[in-house]
Structure formats: C-alpha cells, structure tokens
Amino acid sequence: MENKVSYALYVLQEPVQYIALTFMALMYAIKIYQLMKKPGPPEKAELKGDRYAGALHSLANVLRPWGMESTRSHPYFYVEFLIFHIAVALTIGSTFFIPLTPWLMTPLVSKVIMVFMGLAFLIGLRRIYRRITVPEIRIISSPDDFFAITLMTVFFAVGFVTMWLWIQGKPETGWMWLFFLMVTFFLIYVPFSKISHYVLYPFGRVMYGQVFGGRGILNRNAR
Amino acid sequence: MPDPVETSKIQTSEPEPAAPEKLGTQENRKWPVLAEFTPEALAKMEKVLPSKLNRIVQTSLAGCIHCGMCTEACHYTQSIPEDKTLVPAYKADRFRKWYKYRYDWMAKAFPSFVGAKPLSKDLADEMYDKLWGGCTMCRRCTFNCPMGVDYGMMVRAARGIMCEAGRVPQNLQDTVDAHYNHGNNMAVPQDEFIETIEWIEEELQSEEGCEHFTIPLDKKGAQYLLTLNPREPKYYPMTIQSTAKVLNAAGVSFTISSRYWDMTNYAMFNGMDGDAKLFAKWLFDEVDRLGCEYLMSGECGHGYRGIRWEMSNWLGGVPFKITSSMELFADLIQTNRLKLDKSVHDNKIFTYHDSCNIARSGGVLEEPRVVIRAAVNNFVEMPHNREQSYCCGGGGGALAMPEFAKRRIASGKIKADEIKATGANVVLQSCHNCTDMLKEICEHYGIHAKVMNLAELLDPALVLTD
Numbered sequence: 001m002e003n004k005v006s007y008a009l010y011v012l013q014e015p016v017q018y019i020a021l022t023f024m025a026l027m028y029a030i031k032i033y034q035l036m037k038k039p040g041p042p043e044k045a046e047l048k049g050d051r052y053a054g055a056l057h058s059l060a061n062v063l064r065p066w067g068m069e070s071t072r073s074h075p076y077f078y079v080e081f082l083i084f085h086i087a088v089a090l091t092i093g094s095t096f097f098i099p100l101t102p103w104l105m106t107p108l109v110s111k112v113i114m115v116f117m118g119l120a121f122l123i124g125l126r127r128i129y130r131r132i133t134v135p136e137i138r139i140i141s142s143p144d145d146f147f148a149i150t151l152m153t154v155f156f157a158v159g160f161v162t163m164w165l166w167i168q169g170k171p172e173t174g175w176m177w178l179f180f181l182m183v184t185f186f187l188i189y190v191p192f193s194k195i196s197h198y199v200l201y202p203f204g205r206v207m208y209g210q211v212f213g214g215r216g217i218l219n220r221n222a223r
Numbered sequence: 224m225p226d227p228v229e230t231s232k233i234q235t236s237e238p239e240p241a242a243p244e245k246l247g248t249q250e251n252r253k254w255p256v257l258a259e260f261t262p263e264a265l266a267k268m269e270k271v272l273p274s275k276l277n278r279i280v281q282t283s284l285a286g287c288i289h290c291g292m293c294t295e296a297c298h299y300t301q302s303i304p305e306d307k308t309l310v311p312a313y314k315a316d317r318f319r320k321w322y323k324y325r326y327d328w329m330a331k332a333f334p335s336f337v338g339a340k341p342l343s344k345d346l347a348d349e350m351y352d353k354l355w356g357g358c359t360m361c362r363r364c365t366f367n368c369p370m371g372v373d374y375g376m377m378v379r380a381a382r383g384i385m386c387e388a389g390r391v392p393q394n395l396q397d398t399v400d401a402h403y404n405h406g407n408n409m410a411v412p413q414d415e416f417i418e419t420i421e422w423i424e425e426e427l428q429s430e431e432g433c434e435h436f437t438i439p440l441d442k443k444g445a446q447y448l449l450t451l452n453p454r455e456p457k458y459y460p461m462t463i464q465s466t467a468k469v470l471n472a473a474g475v476s477f478t479i480s481s482r483y484w485d486m487t488n489y490a491m492f493n494g495m496d497g498d499a500k501l502f503a504k505w506l507f508d509e510v511d512r513l514g515c516e517y518l519m520s521g522e523c524g525h526g527y528r529g530i531r532w533e534m535s536n537w538l539g540g541v542p543f544k545i546t547s548s549m550e551l552f553a554d555l556i557q558t559n560r561l562k563l564d565k566s567v568h569d570n571k572i573f574t575y576h577d578s579c580n581i582a583r584s585g586g587v588l589e590e591p592r593v594v595i596r597a598a599v600n601n602f603v604e605m606p607h608n609r610e611q612s613y614c615c616g617g618g619g620g621a622l623a624m625p626e627f628a629k630r631r632i633a634s635g636k637i638k639a640d641e642i643k644a645t646g647a648n649v650v651l652q653s654c655h656n657c658t659d660m661l662k663e664i665c666e667h668y669g670i671h672a673k674v675m676n677l678a679e680l681l682d683p684a685l686v687l688t689d
C-alpha cells in the first residue's frame with residue numbers, strides 16, 4: 001500500500017510524532033530513574049529457590065492464564081485482556097507502519113489489525129460498563145480510570161474506521177488526521193496517566209518474581 | 224530516632240541463676256500512642272513517608288491499575304462481601320491517594336482526576352481503619368495481581384508511618400514495647416522462663432520412654448538453637464514438651480537460650496524497622512554466644528518469616544544457617560530418624576492450614592505435608608492450600624488489635640467454610656496466631672475440630688526406641 005499524503009499530514013505523521021515520542025521517552029526515563037534510585041528488594045538470606053528463574057517465571061505470567069486464580073477462574077477476563085493488549089500493540093505498530101513502511105500494511109495485515117481494533121473497541125465498552133455497574137470496581141475507580149478506558153475505546157473506534165478507509169486505498173482522510181492527532185495526544189498524555197502502567201509492569205513483576213522465586217514459592221515444578 | 228540496635232547494650236555474660244539479668248534494652252520505653260490523629264501526627268507522617276518508599280513500595284503504590292483482579296483473593300472480601308470498602312485496592316487506595324498527592328505528576332495539576340488527596344485527619348482515619356484493621360498483609364491478593372502489587376510491603380510501610388506518628392493499636396504497640404523492654408513480647412522474666420523449661424523437662428522425663436530426654440538451656444555447641452513463641456511457656460507448655468520430645472527421639476542436638484528465646488517479632492506488624500532489627504539482633508547474638516550451627520524457629524508463622532527471610536536483610540546477612548522445626552521434622556522423617564505409628568491417629572480426620580507467613584511468604588509448602596502424611600492416614604487438603612491458602616484472619620498482628628475483633632472473626636468465615644468442607648475434626652497448623660484464630664473461628668462457626676500443631680501431632684505417634 002502507498003502512503004501518498006499531503007505535506008501537512010506528513011508533518012503530523014512523522015516529525016510531530018517523533019517529537020512527541022521523544023517527549024514520552026524522556027518522561028519514562030525520568031520515571032524509571034526515580035524508581036531505580038530507590039533501594040531494591042534485598043535478599044541476603046540463603047535462597048530456597050532461584051531469584052532469576054522466579055523473575056522470568058513472573059514475567060511470563062502474562063502467558064499463563066492458569067498461573068493466577070484471578071485469571072484461572074475468569075478465563076473470559078484473560079481473553080479480553082489479551083485481545084485488548086494485542087490490539088494496543090498492533091495499533092501502536094500501525095502508527096509506525098503507515099508512514100514508514102506502508103508496503104507492510106497490506107489489505108490482509110490491515111484487516112487483521114482492524115479486527116483486533118474492533119474487538120478491543122467492544123471490550124473497551126464492556127469495561128466501561130463494568131466500571132460503572134460493578135460496585136467493587138466503581139468504588140476503586142477514579143476519573144483517570146474512566147478517562148483512560150474511554151479514550152482507548154474511542155481510539156480503537158477511530159482506528160477501526162481509519163484502517164477500513166486505508167484498505168479502500170484512502171491514506172488521507174479526516175479519520176487518518178483524527179487518528180494521528182489522537183496518537184500525538186497519547187504520546188504526550190500517557191506518561192501522566194494510568195496508561196503508563198506498562199512502564200512499571202516489568203518492575204513489579206520482576207521484583208515479585210525475585211522475592212517469591214528466591215523463597216522457592218514460584219516455579220516449583222520446574223525445580 | 225537513634226538505632227535501637229546501636230543504643231541497646233546487650234549483655235553477653237552467662238546468666239546468674241540467682242540474679243536474673245536485665246534483658247531487653249537497658250532503658251524501658253513506652254511508645255507514645257495517640258488516641259487520634261493530631262496535626263502534629265499528620266506532619267510527622269508527611270515527614271516519614273519518603274523514607275518508607277523503597278522500590279517495591281513505590282511500584283506497588285504507583286502501579287495499581289484498578290483492575291479489580293485482586294478483589295476475590297482477599298479473605299475479607301470473601302467473608303464480608305457486603306462491605307465493598309474491604310476490597311484490596313480500595314483499602315490500599317487510602318494510602319495511595321496520599322502518595323499520589325505527593326508524588327504523582329498528574330496530581331500536581333489535577334489531584335481529584337487521579338483520585339489523589341492531601342493527607343487529612345479523615346484520610347488518615349480511613350488508613351488506620353483499613354490498613355490496621357482490614358488487612359492482615361497475607362499477600363493473597365499479591366499472588367493474584369497482574370501488576371505484582373505487594374500488599375505486604377505496602378501496608379507495612381503505611382503502618383510504619385502511622386506508628387512513627389503515634390497512631391498504632393495500643394495493644395499491638397504494648398506487645399512490641401514488652402519485647403523491647405524485656406527481651407520477649409510477654410515480658411516473661413528470665414527466672415520464670417528457666418523454671419518453666421525445667422518443669423517441662425521434668426514432665427517430659429515422667430513420660431514412658433522419655434526418662435533420659437532433656438531440654439538443655441544455654442548448651443554451648445548445640446547444633447540447633449530452638450526459639451519459641453512466648454505463648455508457649457505462658458499458655459501452651461505442651462507444645463514445647465512435644466517439640467522437645469520429637470527432637471530427643473531423633474537424637475537432635477539442640478538447646479534453648481535462657482536469655483533471648485522469643486522468635487516473634489511484632490515489629491513486622493507495626494512496621495518499625497529499628498525494633499524489628501533489634502529483636503532479630505538479639506537472636507543473632509545468642510546463636511553467636513552459644514556457637515550453634517542453626518537458628519531454628521519453632522512453629523510460629525511471622526516468627527519463622529522474620530527469622531528465615533527478613534533477619535538476614537535487616538542485619539546484612541548472617542553467618543549461620545536458619546531453619547524451622549517444621550522443616551527439621553520433615554527432614555528427620557525423610558532420613559528415617561523418627562519412627563512413627565500412624566494408627567494412633569486413625570480415628571481422626573486431619574486437615575492443614577497453611578500460615579501465610581510460612582507458606583506464601585515463607586516457602587514452607589511441602590514439608591508440613593511430609594510430616595502429616597508420615598503421621599496420619601486420614602488427611603484432607605482444604606480447597607485452597609499451600610500458597611493459595613486463605614489467611615485465617617489472625618495474621619498481620621490482628622489478634623493484638625481487640626478494637627477490630629468483630630471484623631476479624633467475620634473475616635474468618637471463608638476459612639471456616641474451607642475447614643468444614645474437609646470434614647476434618649483436627650485442624651493442623653504451625654503458627655500460634657493461627658492457633659488462636661482457628662480456635663476462635665471453629666467455636667464461632669460451630670466446627671467441632673481440635674486445633675494442634677505439628678509437634679503435637681507427632682508426639683503421640685512417636686515410637687520410642689533406645
């Protein structure tokens with residue numbers, strides 16, 4: 001596919017994105033620096049397990065829905081989670097592929113991304129509904145939680161239409177403008193929002209894995 | 224605050240039977256406990272907060288995405304479903320709101336957008352209610368959190384901050400102060416302790432086949448230094464007798480210190496690191512004084528974790544090995560050093576409750592089962608066991624907070640249901656707080672089951688040979 005667009009859209013799709021991306025990277029670097037300044041989990045006791053294996057096991061938790069009771073007893077949540085996050089990854093990917101490697105965005109690839117975006121949109125709607133209607137979720141929700149999921153849901157909807165138009169051979173549409181404007185907003189907003197949880201995610205999982213892996217609680221079968 | 228490890232002058236001479244030494248710190252302390260949060264207390268909390276933010280605590284505070292996956296993991300939520308404010312993330316948010324107000328970037332401009340709140344008396348009161356009286360730091364939610372939020376560390380940090388400011392449940396703090404002032408948390412005087420052990424030894428020797436069994440005090444060069452929970456010499460001397468009987472039967476070289484023998488560490492519950500370190504240091508010094516190869520915890524959940532896992536971190540490592548009687552019993556069985564007759568327990572059905580600090584936070588998962596399977600024929604696991612076991616409700620110092628007793632008993636319902644599901648008439652466990660809690664919930668929820676620990680299980684099944 002070709003990405004023949006106006007200079008203005010080119011500016012939005014490339015230089016503006018790079019600037020926003022650099023800003024995001026900088027914010028994340030500061031976040032990570034602030035975290036790494038803090039003392040990590042020590043373990044000076046004689047180990048019963050393996051801290052490294054524990055950390056790896058914990059990181060791979062995302063691929064083991066049977067690993068936690070919370071996902072084991074709610075496989076539907078896990079499937080939702082997986083689709084939603086695959087859609088996020090594909091959508092982020094498409095913001096690079098469209099301007100930089102448009103030939104990669106064949107109709108088939110674009111359709112796959114579209115399907116994930118569509119499903120993620122529906123999942124987003126369900127999650128908003130859940131946040132509003134389930135008392136134990138509502139009670140822990142802040143406006144940021146609602147805003148983040150609403151934003152993502154709208155983003156997937158916009159992405160879905162954009163991708164559909166892209167497949168029709170229309171690289172410059174109002175939807176494409178909206179899509180990339182939203183991407184720009186995301187890059188600047190996300191470091192300040194709960195959506196940035198993925199930066200903390202590896203830290204949380206690795207430390208959990210180190211502590212409980214070292215104590216011989218995780219990864220017992222492997223040992 | 225000066226480091227109590229540095230300021231306490233630990234005496235190292237041998238005890239004089241005639242004149243018991245002053246154990247604990249040289250100068251007694253009564254921690255000033257406030258009845259409510261004052262402006263000064265809030266200011267103190269603001270000051271202390273940064274010092275409690277290690278990497279795990281900070282990640283746990285900043286990393287929660289409010290997904291609610293931890294909700295069903297908590298025994299409070301399971302047992303008291305009508306109270307939505309007992310949901311783990313809600314409880315933690317009482318602390319998190321304040322943390323965000325101080326540190327979250329977005330909160331600097333739009334605090335309410337991210338749910339941030341400045342520390343106020345109302346918020347501090349909520350913290351007090353939920354983090355002292357609504358969480359046992361059992362970490363079951365942690366094991367079910369996709370982000371790896373560590374409730375044990377996070378809630379302990381919050382408690383430590385409140386405690387530093389003087390807002391701590393009085394009875395819990397009295398327990399820590401007793402340990403600080405007397406060297407054990409029930410202020411058992413040294414002469415009384417020695418007399419108790421001597422009396423238990425006599426009782427043991429009066430049992431058939433145990434005439435030569437001993438409970439050596441301060442025996443230098445013994446392989447294991449056995450530590451106890453003060454509830455044992457005070458209220459449950461039979462557990463000491465049973466433990467000593469098993470160790471003697473297997474020919475284990477062990478001793479008990481007449482000075483610092485208390486394995487508990489309630490500073491793990493009130494979050495005061497200096498005190499926790501001090502109590503650990505006393506045990507460290509006793510291993511050193513007596514030249515033992517192992518420091519061994521008896522059957523006590525948080526005591527085990529404190530000794531086995533936290534002590535080395537508090538003291539920067541230890542030059543001796545650390546184990547527990549549960550692990551040693553399993554080893555003695557697996558190496559055929561104990562002979563057991565299972566038939567003595569044939570008329571009973573047993574189940575085992577995994578103490579959170581022994582299993583989920585301690586890694587002792589299979590050893591108790593080795594012991595139980597060697598001693599009984601009728602053993603039924605609870606639906607949730609090992610690291611997935613529900614807290615009985617008595618963890619985190621909950622038994623030392625009578626002001627939350629009603630909620631504590633209510634929170635034990637899920638455990639009571641699990642015990643009932645096994646049909647057991649004996650609930651085994653390896654923790655003194657669990658013992659008391661399980662006894663209470665058995666009585667409260669109408670379960671006709673005896674509660675006993677592993678030493679008490681092994682004792683009658685021992686086949687004593689010359």
Ligand code: SF4
Binds near residue numbers: 298299314
């Ligand atoms: S640590 Fe235990 S008691 Fe505390 S919130 Fe988590 S599951 Fe509940």
Ligand code: SF4
Binds near residue numbers: 289290294367370372
């Ligand atoms: S499971 Fe973890 S991330 Fe989700 S609400 Fe609970 S603590 Fe927060």
